[in-house]
Amino acid sequence: MSIILDRPGATDADRELRADLVGRAAKLVPLLAGNAGQTEADRRVVEENITAIDEAGLLSIMRPTRFGGLQTDFRTKLEVSRELARGCGSTAWVTTLMNVCSWFTGLWPAQAQQDVWGADPSARVAGVLAPSGTAREVDGGFVVSGKWGWASGSAHAQWAVVGIPLLDADGGLRDQGMILIPMSDLTIEDTWFVAGMRGTASNTLVADEVFVPAHRYLSVPAAIQGRPATPFADEALYHSAFVPVTALVLAGPQLGLAQAALDLVLDKAPKRSISYTFYDTQVGAPTVQLAVAKAASLVDSAHLHAYRAAAEIDEAAARGEYPHYDARARMRMDTGVAVTYAREAIRILVSAHGASSFAESSPLQRIWRDSETASRHAVVNPEISTEVYGKSLLGIRGDVTALV
Template sequence: MTILLDRPGATDADRERRADLVGRAAKLVPTLARNAARTEDDRRVVEENIAAIDEAGLFSIMRPSRFGGMQTDFRTKLEVSRELARGCGSTAWVTTLMNVCSWFTGLWPEQAQVDVWGETPDARVAGVLAPTGSAREVDGGWIVSGRWGWASGSAHSQWALVGLPLTDADGNPVDQGMVLIPMSDITIEDTWFVAGMRGTASNTLVADGVFVPTHRYLSVGPAIVGANPSDEALYRSAFVPVAALVLAGPQLGMAQAALDLVVDKAPKRSISYTFYDTQVGAPTVQLAVAKAASLIDSAHLHAYRAAAEIDELAAGGEYPDYDVRARMRMDTGVAVTYAREAIRTLVSAHGASSFAESSPLQRIWRDSETASRHAVVNPEISTEIYGKALLGIRGDVTALV
């Protein structure tokens, strides 16, 4: 099997644009880091961060070009998310989720996209795929009600994307899909009280009898298997692998931030109750940073392989079969697990002061531990799916492959 780390069809212009966007994100890291504690305390990303990311054009990377977006590939998406996470995990997570919701919106019919971006090209979308709502069919659409948690980025979005089942007159399920609703028609309930990723404002969306026209409904089943063809490569990308892989980007950046911090502080820190004047001379620290760096490298390699496959297949008009999609989920789970393990290793090497409230390490650790439990990237479920696929067992764990 050939292992790709970037799609072969990527041009010099593609890579130059990627480098430019990643460079824009890197320039924001000091600002995001300075605001990280306040973002956590406020339980939402501070507006200075949102404005800076918007001004840098980084909310537009998944938006269709016909609405002023950059319509980049997923390798670029990962790298931008990673860079932002070096400054603040919550800010990177919110940006990642709003960007992927722009990608989801790009799967809808043209009229729905016009509703979202026609008059407001810089509109942002937050979303929850879980089908926890309900819909009653009426003339021209549906009346939608429900509660959807956890909606990362909802504090900074103008539209919401939410999942719901469709039923017949007898209440029997006939389809599962997503609808687009203006945030002005939705109430946000303050429910996000958590140990990590506190700044994401991933609160609960509540709709009570909201009318949604037919063209703003998208069936999920066809999207999962690539039955919603598009003339644009980005929107031909594999649905579930995309939904999972984007969540690895912040993990890569937080792990790198932890490594950079520990390496920077090691020459200035001793190891209590030992003869080591600095951590630099201690084999235990040397081994720890080597292990962590290698884990972070491995996490990047797995994530980049999945991104390269997604991008290359989409560019060629191909949709990955079940087994390939299972491997992409596995790559995502491995990347998240390695990044998390690297952070754990670095926290231990740095010492008990890692858990001082003034230390960015404790926030990185909490953010990673929380975000890595997202159901779509669940490493254990991803491993089960991939192992079964290798043994010829398919489709008995989840539809999200």
């Protein structure tokens, strides 16, 4: 099996655009870091961050070019998310989720996309895929009610993607779908009280007997099988593998959090002693040397796994091919490994830095809490991903989860 870290078909123009966008994100890191405490205290990303990210074009990377978007690849999306997370995990997470929800929107029929972006090409989309609502079929569409948590980005979005089941006359499940619904038709319950990623405002969306036209419904099983509803066959981005994309994007903020932790520990080591030892600074201590080497290697490995998955997703889409089950299982495994390695690197760095890592004034404690919280997202779940991949290697497929 060949291992690629960027899709072979990527052009110099593709890479130049990626470098430009990552550079734009990097320039925002000081702003995001300066606002990280306020974002956490407010339990939502400060508007200054969102405005700056939007003005830099970083909320358009997954929007179709038909609506003024950049329609970039997933390697680019990972790198942008990583850079933003170096400044603030919550801001990067919210940006990541709104961007992937723009990608989801690109899977819908043309009329649904027009509903979202026709009048306002800069409209942002948040969402929750879990089918926790109910839908009653009526003439021309559905009447939807329900609650959906946790809706990252909903504080800054104009539209939402939410999951619903479709039942047959006997109450059995005949399809599971997603619908597009304006935020103006929803209310938000303040439910996001958590240890990490506090600033994401991932609250609960509520719908009460809301009509949704039929063209704003998308079948999830069809999307998983590589049959999106978009009529634009030439837009490779929106023919990418559904579940690998849904999982992989969540690794981007983890990469940035781990890199931020490593940078901070390396920067502080020459100025910090080790209490109750003869080491004047951490730099001279073999224990710290070994710790930062191990952490740096884990951060590198996390990037390599995530970039391989992105390259395989992007290349398959560019070729007009939908990855087979075993390839998708490997992509999901790569995502789980990337997230696990990033999280473990942060744990090592927190210990190497010392007990002051947990001072409220230290960014390390927030990085650690954000990573520990976000890495538990159910779509990532490294243990389930490992089981899926191990079984696929042994020829056992489809008996763990539909999300492959």
